[in-house]
Amino acid sequence: MSDTDALREVARRLRAATRVMALTGAGISAESGVPTFRGPDGLWRNFRATDLATPGAFARDPALVWEWYRWRRSRIRDARPNPGHLVLARFERRWPALTLATQNVDGLHTQAGSRRLLELHGNIWRARCAARCGRTVIQDVDGAAAPGTAPDAGVPLCACGGWMRPDIVWFGEALDDGILSRTLDEAAASDALLVVGTSSVVYPAAALPGLARQHGAMIVEVNVEDTPLTGAADFVLRGPAGEVLPALEALL
Numbered sequence: 001m002s003d004t005d006a007l008r009e010v011a012r013r014l015r016a017a018t019r020v021m022a023l024t025g026a027g028i029s030a031e032s033g034v035p036t037f038r039g040p041d042g043l044w045r046n047f048r049a050t051d052l053a054t055p056g057a058f059a060r061d062p063a064l065v066w067e068w069y070r071w072r073r074s075r076i077r078d079a080r081p082n083p084g085h086l087v088l089a090r091f092e093r094r095w096p097a098l099t100l101a102t103q104n105v106d107g108l109h110t111q112a113g114s115r116r117l118l119e120l121h122g123n124i125w126r127a128r129c130a131a132r133c134g135r136t137v138i139q140d141v142d143g144a145a146a147p148g149t150a151p152d153a154g155v156p157l158c159a160c161g162g163w164m165r166p167d168i169v170w171f172g173e174a175l176d177d178g179i180l181s182r183t184l185d186e187a188a189a190s191d192a193l194l195v196v197g198t199s200s201v202v203y204p205a206a207a208l209p210g211l212a213r214q215h216g217a218m219i220v221e222v223n224v225e226d227t228p229l230t231g232a233a234d235f236v237l238r239g240p241a242g243e244v245l246p247a248l249e250a251l252l
């Protein structure tokens with residue numbers, strides 16, 4: 001099937017769908033200038049993201065981990081949603097029950113206007129107490145001074161005296177129970193799942209297409225290259241999300 005035929009067929013089936021879900025990864029934000037994790041920009045100094053986004057790295061050197069997140073925030077502070085984010089936000093008007101599960105922590109889906117959003121891996125602009133005392137959550141880590149140390153001076157401290165940490169789900173950590181169970185329920189109930197800009201290697205997000213498919217959903221992958229999902233997807237729309245999603249929307 002040619003790319004154009006695949007796009008037409010996906011649009012035809014989406015028109016008949018009532019429960020649509022989308023799962024996004026770093027690739028949807030690439031055209032907004034946000035580096036992907038496994039792409040060439042994924043390195044900071046000589047560290048890989050996968051070596052710093054861990055509870056062990058934070059326990060060993062919290063200042064280093066904060067410095068890395070400060071750098072990441074500075075790289076994306078001026079990023080704005082691209083046409084891919086905007087199409088997914090508009091899809092909520094067409095399918096009011098649409099759920100968007102994202103592995104991204106950049107906040108661009110919210111900026112684009114998505115409301116039924118499940119942030120599986122947290123949010124880079126938020127911080128919380130590492131000791132989970134529940135007393136302090138910072139919504140805008142660069143905007144508001146933390147109760148203890150200023151955010152730009154090493155490791156912010158919670159009112160309880162413990163360290164604050166970025167409100168991110170790190171490797172080896174469990175996803176928030178409530179968010180995960182809503183995500184799994186939505187995947188099982190969906191008629192169609194759009195999997196956009198993810199390498200489909202990080203679980204449990206990578207298990208969602210399999211779950212949705214078991215329950216009868218059509219799986220559509222939007223990506224610039226092959227992933228472990230490609231062979232199992234019903235349709236593959238090859239190309240940048242910021243071009244493919246507007247082209248799909250135009251056919252709906």
Ligand code: OAD
Pocket residue numbers: 024025026027028030031036037038039049050053103104121169170171196197198199200201202222223224225227239240241242
């Ligand atoms: P990755 O960096 O692993 O994968 C990005 C995917 O986007 C790749 O498959 C690219 O081919 C694709 N891509 C790049 N540009 C694109 C574009 N313009 N349009 C469409 N696709 C494009 O990022 P994730 O899959 O999001 O976890 O990574 C999953 C998780 O691993 C992240 O949430 C993060 C990471 O380490 C944590 O931090 C816990």
